[in-house]
Amino acid sequence: MLIDYYPSNSFIHSLDVRTKILGFFIVTVTAFVFLSPVINLLLVLITTLILLSMRTPFNKVKQIIKPLLPIFLIMLLITGFTYPAEKFQLDVNKQILFYLMPDNTLPFSTGGIFYGLTLTLRILIMVIASTIVTFSTPIEDIIQLMQKMKMPYQLAFVIATGIRFIPTMQKKSEMIQEAQRARGTEFGNKGLIGNIKGYIPVLIPMIVDSIRMSENLAIAMLNRGFGAYKTATNLHEIKMTKKDYIICFAELVVLIAAIWANTENVGVM
Amino acid sequence: MNTGKLERGSVIVDLEKYLYPESSKAALKKINFKINKGEFIGVLGRTGSGKTTSLMLMNGLIPHFFEGDLTGSVVVNTMNTQRYRVQTLARFIGLVMQDSETQIFGITVEKDTSFGPSNLNYSKEKIKELIKKSLSLVGLSGFEKRITTELSGGEKQRLAIAGVLAMEPEIIVLDEPTSELDPSGRAEIFRVLSEIRKEENVTVIISGHDSEEMLDFADRIIILDEGEVVWQGKPQDLFKDVFLTEKYGIRPIESAEISNVFHNSNSNDSKIFLHSEGLIEYLKGQLENYSVKNATHKVSIFPKQKKTVIEAIGLSFGYRKNEAALHQINLRINKGEFVAIIGKNGAGKTTFSKHLNGLLRPTSGQVQINGRDIQSVSTSELSREVGYVFQNPDHQIFSATVKEEVEYGLKNMNLSKPEIEEKVTRVLEFVGLKDYQDRHPFTLGKGERQKLAVASILVMEPGILVIDEPTTGQDWDGTKRMMTMMKELNQKGHTILTITHNLRLAAEYADRIIVFSNGKVVLEGTPPEVFSQEKILESASISLPESVKIGKSLFELGFKSGLITVNQIKEQLLENLSLINVN
Numbered sequence: 001m002l003i004d005y006y007p008s009n010s011f012i013h014s015l016d017v018r019t020k021i022l023g024f025f026i027v028t029v030t031a032f033v034f035l036s037p038v039i040n041l042l043l044v045l046i047t048t049l050i051l052l053s054m055r056t057p058f059n060k061v062k063q064i065i066k067p068l069l070p071i072f073l074i075m076l077l078i079t080g081f082t083y084p085a086e087k088f089q090l091d092v093n094k095q096i097l098f099y100l101m102p103d104n105t106l107p108f109s110t111g112g113i114f115y116g117l118t119l120t121l122r123i124l125i126m127v128i129a130s131t132i133v134t135f136s137t138p139i140e141d142i143i144q145l146m147q148k149m150k151m152p153y154q155l156a157f158v159i160a161t162g163i164r165f166i167p168t169m170q171k172k173s174e175m176i177q178e179a180q181r182a183r184g185t186e187f188g189n190k191g192l193i194g195n196i197k198g199y200i201p202v203l204i205p206m207i208v209d210s211i212r213m214s215e216n217l218a219i220a221m222l223n224r225g226f227g228a229y230k231t232a233t234n235l236h237e238i239k240m241t242k243k244d245y246i247i248c249f250a251e252l253v254v255l256i257a258a259i260w261a262n263t264e265n266v267g268v269m
Numbered sequence: 270m271n272t273g274k275l276e277r278g279s280v281i282v283d284l285e286k287y288l289y290p291e292s293s294k295a296a297l298k299k300i301n302f303k304i305n306k307g308e309f310i311g312v313l314g315r316t317g318s319g320k321t322t323s324l325m326l327m328n329g330l331i332p333h334f335f336e337g338d339l340t341g342s343v344v345v346n347t348m349n350t351q352r353y354r355v356q357t358l359a360r361f362i363g364l365v366m367q368d369s370e371t372q373i374f375g376i377t378v379e380k381d382t383s384f385g386p387s388n389l390n391y392s393k394e395k396i397k398e399l400i401k402k403s404l405s406l407v408g409l410s411g412f413e414k415r416i417t418t419e420l421s422g423g424e425k426q427r428l429a430i431a432g433v434l435a436m437e438p439e440i441i442v443l444d445e446p447t448s449e450l451d452p453s454g455r456a457e458i459f460r461v462l463s464e465i466r467k468e469e470n471v472t473v474i475i476s477g478h479d480s481e482e483m484l485d486f487a488d489r490i491i492i493l494d495e496g497e498v499v500w501q502g503k504p505q506d507l508f509k510d511v512f513l514t515e516k517y518g519i520r521p522i523e524s525a526e527i528s529n530v531f532h533n534s535n536s537n538d539s540k541i542f543l544h545s546e547g548l549i550e551y552l553k554g555q556l557e558n559y560s561v562k563n564a565t566h567k568v569s570i571f572p573k574q575k576k577t578v579i580e581a582i583g584l585s586f587g588y589r590k591n592e593a594a595l596h597q598i599n600l601r602i603n604k605g606e607f608v609a610i611i612g613k614n615g616a617g618k619t620t621f622s623k624h625l626n627g628l629l630r631p632t633s634g635q636v637q638i639n640g641r642d643i644q645s646v647s648t649s650e651l652s653r654e655v656g657y658v659f660q661n662p663d664h665q666i667f668s669a670t671v672k673e674e675v676e677y678g679l680k681n682m683n684l685s686k687p688e689i690e691e692k693v694t695r696v697l698e699f700v701g702l703k704d705y706q707d708r709h710p711f712t713l714g715k716g717e718r719q720k721l722a723v724a725s726i727l728v729m730e731p732g733i734l735v736i737d738e739p740t741t742g743q744d745w746d747g748t749k750r751m752m753t754m755m756k757e758l759n760q761k762g763h764t765i766l767t768i769t770h771n772l773r774l775a776a777e778y779a780d781r782i783i784v785f786s787n788g789k790v791v792l793e794g795t796p797p798e799v800f801s802q803e804k805i806l807e808s809a810s811i812s813l814p815e816s817v818k819i820g821k822s823l824f825e826l827g828f829k830s831g832l833i834t835v836n837q838i839k840e841q842l843l844e845n846l847s848l849i850n851v852n
């Protein structure tokens with residue numbers, strides 16, 4: 001997830017990591033301020049447009065959303081049936097479409113389904129907004145931000161190296177699984193306990209290999225002078241530019257406007 | 270020996286002994302040598318002879334990281350390693366290790382190269398300059414923004430070299446940096462190193478098993494055996510002495526091995542040649558006006574059955590859409606054949622082999638094993654017919670004893686206890702691990718672990734064995750042992766498919782060679798047939814073994830055609846020895 005950075009020359013890419021993270025929070029807060037699916041739908045549209053403007057592959061977003069689809073459906077059904085219709089402020093939402101059981105039990109209300117829609121749209125907004133941040137921000141920038149927030153250099157290094165090793169470990173695990181499958185191991189059809197047992201032939205070589213790798217890593221770190229001094233030079237420093245200040249200001253305006261609009265009963269249900 | 274003056278870039282080792290912690294056997298003893306600034310030193314010796322340990326000694330990892338018991342002194346760049354931290358020494362002596370993966374810290378090439386100088390708190394401007402210079406020295410200019418995990422093995426290893434170069438060391442130490450690389454990656458590393466030495470006057474100390482490169486690039490060779498320095502001298506003197514290389518388990522140079530047939534009868538060793546060109550020249554001079562007598566070749570043709578066991582029909586495969594890793598492969602392999610699959614990295618060799626036991630499934634076309642389309646047959650079911658031995662034995666070993674490890678495959682097959690017992694005993698005896706059966710696999714040496722990996726596949730009695738790069742990273746003894754084992758298995762009736770970069774072994778052992786390039790089979794045939802197609806091999810980035818070149822010239826001199834292995838050529842030359850010795 002954190003290594004999805006995709007290089008591009010888009011406007012979003014040129015922004016500072018802090019501007020983007022602030023933007024992410026403000027979009028999320030705005031989505032939670034308004035109950036109405038209309039406004040949330042608008043936010044989905046805006047974030048999607050921003051994402052498209054980055055000219056990055058859209059497949060990853062699809063990959064994240066696809067497994068969520070059944071959950072979205074379940075949410076719509078549950079809220080549709082369970083949300084008490086009389087709690088809504090607008091008449092249209094109080095309308096009951098049908099009853100699942102005879103004698104007016106388990107009513108399915110318009111408001112309920114709208115409420116479910118809002119919940120799913122909020123998740124969608126968060127997925128898209130976080131994708132915008134991860135696609136457009138190199139991990140170094142995020143680590144730098146953490147260092148600016150007084151995280152020690154050593155810890156930042158550990159996190160960065162950990163992330164760097166995710167693809168390596170994935171590849172190792174694939175190679176080990178292949179080696180075991182070639183010996184007749186079958187994964188994933190023996191029930192829960194059987195599955196856990198089935199993965200022991202993968203886990204043990206994985207652990208042994210990790211221990212060996214961590215020793216080599218320690219040697220390589222010393223060898224590259226890690227710990228020679230308490231700090232290390234940052235080759236590339238994150239910097240807020242004029243552009244960033246303008247966008248941050250705009251973001252705050254949106255936040256305040258959203259909160260004000262909410263107190264004025266905009267976007268209620 | 271240690272009278273040399275202390276100067277920057279020099280290494281003076283004067284060691285009585287060194288023992289690893291909790292070890293009673295000295296890993297190194299009586300190590301004495303001096304290396305001067307700007308020298309290119311090759312460190313050779315068997316696996317386990319103490320090469321790595323002696324290199325770790327130089328940058329202070331011993332005794333600072335690996336503590337143990339050290340008697341003696343090591344002075345590097347005028348600094349006694351016992352008195353300085355590894356991080357301090359790292360500014361003057363850089364170490365590159367075998368496993369490129371664990372030496373890369375950055376997500377991008379640029380970031381990784383900056384790791385060393387950043388740790389030294391250099392200014393940003395200086396670091397940028399160092400990155401530029403180091404990447405250009407290793408031939409990675411323009412790679413700055415590339416993601417490190419997407420580099421090839423050779424590129425990763427060159428990046429590791431750039432990483433230590435960026436700290437402007439006086440000395441670079443490389444511990445078997447080429448053992449996981451293909452021939453072109455290996456050649457590139459040596460080329461880069463000799464360039465660096467020339468440009469920066471850096472001392473280079475490299476260990477490994479690359480005899481040809483050591484001969485061409487090293488100024489001096491140090492041989493270790495059982496923790497001792499047993500020989501030091503010019504590479505030419507080492508490789509001319511075939512008995513010496515044999516004694517210390519060093520792979521001989523083919524030309525020297527062949528010209529050694531002249532050695533016994535004539536004490537003048539000027540007739541030992543280290544390059545095929547010289548030998549060919551000499552033979553031409555000697556044989557030009559004589560008619561050559563061809564020895565009756567003792568070919569041992571095993572009656573090969575004509576039953577097809579593997580058939581690929583129009584096999585294509587892509588890891589991603591619109592990107593074919595394999596393109597329309599049509600192959601037929603008969604029962605009992607010994608087939609070598611060659612080709613440079615990424616040519617599709619492993620991708621093809623993984624289709625044989627269903628680890629990969631064709632995008633189009635089909636694979637038949639023993640006449641059956643395997644499209645819907647599971648890998649676990651196929652494991653009884655096709656055994657697949659992977660390159661790294663540590664990727665499959667997980668049991669607490671050797672015996673349990675071998676039993677594992679049989680347990681998956683639901684066999685009875687006595688049946689399992691009997692099969693395991695038989696296989697352990699065959700690979701020579703019977704005495705180790707209750708040992709923990711990780712207490713075994715690399716060679717033994719490889720045997721164990723083979724045993725654990727063999728026990729399922731598959732008729733077909735796919736063996737992926739069995740000799741990569743092995744020393745010469747290990748290589749020979751592995752190949753002998755494969756030959757024995759072949760003689761027992763197993764069909765053998767091996768993926769290899771070792772052309773010498775392909776020439777010597779295979780009945781048939783299949784050449785892959787860009788996902789296609791570009792050539793197949795018997796070793797002499799394949800090696801006669803120089804143009805096609807060149808386009809597949811495969812260069813001819815020295816013995817093949819010599820064999821070709823012999824043909825021009827009137828010898829029979831198809832001489833490709835060292836032994837075949839030696840046999841022919843011995844037959845004509847009188848002719849050569851007359852002059």
